[in-house]
Amino acid sequence: MFDLEGLRRDENEIANWDAECDVLVVGGGCAGVCAAIEAARAGARVIVLDRAGGLGGTSALSGGLLYLGGGTPIQQACGFDDSPEEMFKYMMAACGPEPDPALVEPYCERSVEHFHWFVARGVPFKPAFFEGAHEPFTSDEGLTYSGSEHVHPFNQIARPAPRGHITQQVTSKGSLLMKHLVAAAETSGAETRLQHRCEALVVAGDGRVVGAVVRSPEGEHRVRARRGVVLAAGGFIFNDEMVQRHAPHLARCRAKVGTENDDGLGIRLGLAAGGEAIRMDTGDISLPLFPPNSLRRGIFVDREGQRFLNEDAYMGRAGEFVLLHQGGRAFLIVDDEVFVRPELFPIEIAAVAESIAELESELGIPAPGLEDTLTFYNRHAKRGEDPLFHKGAHYLKPLVTPPFAAIDLAAENAVYSAFTLGGLRIDARGAVLQPAGAVVPGLYAAGRTTSGIAKQGYSSGMSLGDGSFFGRRAGRAAAESG
Amino acid sequence: MFDLEGLRRDENEIANWDAECDVLVVGGGCAGVCAAIEAARAGARVIVLDRAGGLGGTSALSGGLLYLGGGTPIQQACGFDDSPEEMFKYMMAACGPEPDPALVEPYCERSVEHFHWFVARGVPFKPAFFEGAHEPFTSDEGLTYSGSEHVHPFNQIARPAPRGHITQQVTSKGSLLMKHLVAAAETSGAETRLQHRCEALVVAGDGRVVGAVVRSPEGEHRVRARRGVVLAAGGFIFNDEMVQRHAPHLARCRAKVGTENDDGLGIRLGLAAGGEAIRMDTGDISLPLFPPNSLRRGIFVDREGQRFLNEDAYMGRAGEFVLLHQGGRAFLIVDDEVFVRPELFPIEIAAVAESIAELESELGIPAPGLEDTLTFYNRHAKRGEDPLFHKGAHYLKPLVTPPFAAIDLAAENAVYSAFTLGGLRIDARGAVLQPAGAVVPGLYAAGRTTSGIAKQGYSSGMSLGDGSFFGRRAGRAAAESG
Numbered sequence: 001m002f003d004l005e006g007l008r009r010d011e012n013e014i015a016n017w018d019a020e021c022d023v024l025v026v027g028g029g030c031a032g033v034c035a036a037i038e039a040a041r042a043g044a045r046v047i048v049l050d051r052a053g054g055l056g057g058t059s060a061l062s063g064g065l066l067y068l069g070g071g072t073p074i075q076q077a078c079g080f081d082d083s084p085e086e087m088f089k090y091m092m093a094a095c096g097p098e099p100d101p102a103l104v105e106p107y108c109e110r111s112v113e114h115f116h117w118f119v120a121r122g123v124p125f126k127p128a129f130f131e132g133a134h135e136p137f138t139s140d141e142g143l144t145y146s147g148s149e150h151v152h153p154f155n156q157i158a159r160p161a162p163r164g165h166i167t168q169q170v171t172s173k174g175s176l177l178m179k180h181l182v183a184a185a186e187t188s189g190a191e192t193r194l195q196h197r198c199e200a201l202v203v204a205g206d207g208r209v210v211g212a213v214v215r216s217p218e219g220e221h222r223v224r225a226r227r228g229v230v231l232a233a234g235g236f237i238f239n240d241e242m243v244q245r246h247a248p249h250l251a252r253c254r255a256k257v258g259t260e261n262d263d264g265l266g267i268r269l270g271l272a273a274g275g276e277a278i279r280m281d282t283g284d285i286s287l288p289l290f291p292p293n294s295l296r297r298g299i300f301v302d303r304e305g306q307r308f309l310n311e312d313a314y315m316g317r318a319g320e321f322v323l324l325h326q327g328g329r330a331f332l333i334v335d336d337e338v339f340v341r342p343e344l345f346p347i348e349i350a351a352v353a354e355s356i357a358e359l360e361s362e363l364g365i366p367a368p369g370l371e372d373t374l375t376f377y378n379r380h381a382k383r384g385e386d387p388l389f390h391k392g393a394h395y396l397k398p399l400v401t402p403p404f405a406a407i408d409l410a411a412e413n414a415v416y417s418a419f420t421l422g423g424l425r426i427d428a429r430g431a432v433l434q435p436a437g438a439v440v441p442g443l444y445a446a447g448r449t450t451s452g453i454a455k456q457g458y459s460s461g462m463s464l465g466d467g468s469f470f471g472r473r474a475g476r477a478a479a480e481s482g
Numbered sequence: 483m484f485d486l487e488g489l490r491r492d493e494n495e496i497a498n499w500d501a502e503c504d505v506l507v508v509g510g511g512c513a514g515v516c517a518a519i520e521a522a523r524a525g526a527r528v529i530v531l532d533r534a535g536g537l538g539g540t541s542a543l544s545g546g547l548l549y550l551g552g553g554t555p556i557q558q559a560c561g562f563d564d565s566p567e568e569m570f571k572y573m574m575a576a577c578g579p580e581p582d583p584a585l586v587e588p589y590c591e592r593s594v595e596h597f598h599w600f601v602a603r604g605v606p607f608k609p610a611f612f613e614g615a616h617e618p619f620t621s622d623e624g625l626t627y628s629g630s631e632h633v634h635p636f637n638q639i640a641r642p643a644p645r646g647h648i649t650q651q652v653t654s655k656g657s658l659l660m661k662h663l664v665a666a667a668e669t670s671g672a673e674t675r676l677q678h679r680c681e682a683l684v685v686a687g688d689g690r691v692v693g694a695v696v697r698s699p700e701g702e703h704r705v706r707a708r709r710g711v712v713l714a715a716g717g718f719i720f721n722d723e724m725v726q727r728h729a730p731h732l733a734r735c736r737a738k739v740g741t742e743n744d745d746g747l748g749i750r751l752g753l754a755a756g757g758e759a760i761r762m763d764t765g766d767i768s769l770p771l772f773p774p775n776s777l778r779r780g781i782f783v784d785r786e787g788q789r790f791l792n793e794d795a796y797m798g799r800a801g802e803f804v805l806l807h808q809g810g811r812a813f814l815i816v817d818d819e820v821f822v823r824p825e826l827f828p829i830e831i832a833a834v835a836e837s838i839a840e841l842e843s844e845l846g847i848p849a850p851g852l853e854d855t856l857t858f859y860n861r862h863a864k865r866g867e868d869p870l871f872h873k874g875a876h877y878l879k880p881l882v883t884p885p886f887a888a889i890d891l892a893a894e895n896a897v898y899s900a901f902t903l904g905g906l907r908i909d910a911r912g913a914v915l916q917p918a919g920a921v922v923p924g925l926y927a928a929g930r931t932t933s934g935i936a937k938q939g940y941s942s943g944m945s946l947g948d949g950s951f952f953g954r955r956a957g958r959a960a961a962e963s964g
Contacts, residue, residue: 005756005918098730241919245760245907248580268917274487276753278727281763304870306788325807366869372854387848388786425727435750436487437723 029057147459430474511539513929629941912956
């Protein structure tokens with residue numbers, strides 16, 4: 001068969017194979033390494049390819065958060081009551097629009113088992129709760145709220161429980177997670193080939209994926225995969241053209257979360273083999289203003305001086321609201337008592353003034369829009385109430401201490417960070433699906449190469465979470481197929 | 483080659499062809515018929531397939547609006563000054579995020595020529611301007627504002643000109659348009675086959691599309707297309723599964739604009755042949771509250787009683803703002819002087835009250851949110867000003883005459899109408915593109931089978947507009963290829 005994109009070759013063209021295995025895993029981040037471990041445990045001979053000089057990918061650079069729940073030992077030790085049902089309710093409300101219950105349900109049902117699987121691979125979690133803003137950047141607690149479970153409106157939809165599970169280490173938490181997983185993959189007998197880039201999938205006459213053409217510094221290799229190929233090659237945030245074509249709003253975010261290998265190759269390989277890509281417009285859009293939490297006592301306002309979101313929402317929800325729903329323009333209004341510099345990224349101050357009226361005027365907000373907003377907010381905040389957006393009482397404080405300031409949240413002036421969430425459509429076993437719903441025989445995928453549990457709404461830990469969960473499943477399904 | 487979806491067959495499988503032509507057009511709506519006319523004019527032997535019992539498709543059921551400009555004779559006769567440059571500025575601002583200049587630029591540059599092409603095919607346009615709300619439903623004027631050209635913020639970006647060109651007839655305007663185009667196709671010598679469904683594209687060993695397998699009530703036919711196939715088979719609003727998977731917010735719209743044949747078959751055929759689908763989340767989302775224009779003197783407010791959009795914006799912009807940015811929840815606040823029942827669809831009244839405070843309370847808006855909003859709005863409206871959203875002065879009137887009412891704009895209670903805008907990626911010649919950018923040889927597309935000039939932001943007439951424009955180009959390019 002002619003190869004429309006160079007990403008697919010006909011089996012007939014392959015005169016001989018240079019290497020053989022049962023399961024070929026493309027990409028050695030969290031998803032790929034978990035696939036390799038499980039495929040090898042199921043008795044398969046496994047080869048893991050990675051384009052980089054070492055395994056780990058974007059996962060190794062990450063905060064090491066895993067979104068787990070349903071009543072894990074860490075949750076219990078920290079005194080939180082959770083169940084798969086409450087976790088499911090939260091995720092179906094927070095991961096939309098229209099998260100796929102076929103993926104979310106097993107993810108919740110088997111989350112405690114998944115936690116134990118990590119522990120069995122030596123990954124340490126300290127049974128201590130971090131009270132801060134979504135991630136313990138300078139300490140080693142094992143559990144935190146990593147989404148909006150405990151804030152409005154989600155605390156009305158499902159019983160709140162923290163589900164961000166973090167590897168026990170003060171820094172380089174993602175690196176620690178991957179160290180243990182890579183060690184487990186090596187122990188399992190999976191073979192690793194670094195600086196190997198998958199250039200094409202090899203497809204048999206009946207449509208089955210039977211191997212890959214791979215390029216290393218030594219040249220081209222044809223690797224037969226007797227049972228299946230798992231695509232776990234990351235997302236496409238570092239492919240400007242794909243971002244512009246599919247998710248152009250993400251191009252407005254100054255910080256890209258990923259490595260240069262997040263160029264969409266895995267998705268394109270899957271498409272070339274007959275898979276379908278879905279929700280390619282979606283992405284995590286974070287506005288990392290917090291920590292410190294003090295700033296949550298300020299208020300978000302739009303260009304008209306109106307509030308639009310409870311300020312205790314997860315930074316991914318805040319980013320999404322400003323960039324997608326406010327056209328990428330908003331301010332965080334603070335007073336002298338509340339203001340501290342954010343720890344993660346620099347900020348720009350749009351205006352400082354001795355009165356709200358003056359601040360309003362400097363921001364070009366038609367009077368008395370901002371004054372009305374502050375009057376209303378302060379009156380209720382004094383009583384510990386937020387009738388508009390239901391921010392938690394501990395962040396409610398009248399903003400009355402001059403000078404007042406507006407932190408500029410315009411996309412071009414604030415640091416938004418982004419990675420892609422769209423990708424190949426998979427079933428609950430990690431099999432890649434064709435547009436009409438049948439599987440592409442012999443092809444599996446996991447992690448950001450796929451559209452996973454988060455279809456737009458995101459909470460920290462969901463990417464390592466679904467990458468590892470469906471990576472395991474994909475590895476096992478591949479090993480058991482054929 | 484094995485056919486993963488049944489939508490692609492290898493040329494080797496085709497022992498003999500049942501029919502031959504130069505250009506095969508799949509779908510006989512506006513895009514397909516225009517492709518057929520131009521392919522035949524270029525000397526090609528053309529066959530047009532349609533699954534229905536007659537040509538016309540969704541186009542024949544439409545309002546017959548064509549988005550044309552740059553200085554057409556109708557614009558000139560009505561006293562409006564327009565240029566391709568101003569049209570381009572509007573479209574690049576209004577058709578995003580990130581409309582494709584490679585499509586928008588020729589669309590604007592050649593729009594006057596495109597107008598003359600319709601006139602040469604006998605399509606009548608009355609040189610009279612309709613002042614109403616986006617479409618003359620009960621009269622026959624030939625020109626109207628069909629988008630937001632004349633309202634904020636677009637009137638600050640480009641010199642406003644109306645560009646909705648409408649066929650001259652009081653009702654069934656789309657049907658009249660298609661009558662003339664179908665007659666032109668017949669005159670051109672294109673052959674029509676009705677009740678013929680394209681089941682698969684036939685692809686040669688070098689990746690070129692060389693024909694199709696077609697099913698009619700008489701059975702299966704293999705049709706060779708020596709120069710190319712044009713996919714013009716509509717969008718996917720009537721395919722629930724595709725909508726759910728790619729554009730789930732559109733499923734919240736009660737009215738689907740299309741026919742049952744808008745099931746995405748054209749897009750899926752293009753994917754199977756190696757094309758790429760982009761911006762599959764996008765769609766026109768209209769909130770057809772107007773006519774009558776009187777209601778524009780009311781104000782949109784969100785659940786907190788805050789305004790969020792100038793009420794004189796195009797109904798597609800209003801629908802988009804409420805459904806995508808306000809979570810599908812909003813009200814239109816009116817007083818007794820302003821209120822009249824909309825003409826197109828029924829509405830639900832969320833509350834009626836003798837005072838704004840009472841209305842606010844009935845709507846569950848925390849006081850004094852709505853009162854503050856009205857106080858501010860009324861104070862400025864009295865002076866003919868709208869400092870927040872810059873609604874046109876003729877729609878500004880203090881809302882002070884009880885009883886006051888709130889029209890419910892919740893997605894489940896108001897009629898939103900929708901059709902899909904995502905589809906195959908094409909170049910300016912109408913050639914279908916692969917993910918990495920090369921064309922799929924022998925394959926062309928136009929209309930709602932493609933992602934066209936409107937990447938989310940929409941103005942009426944853009945679908946017949948780009949369908950006809952790129953349909954013509956696709957037909958010509960196919961006829962001249964090979």
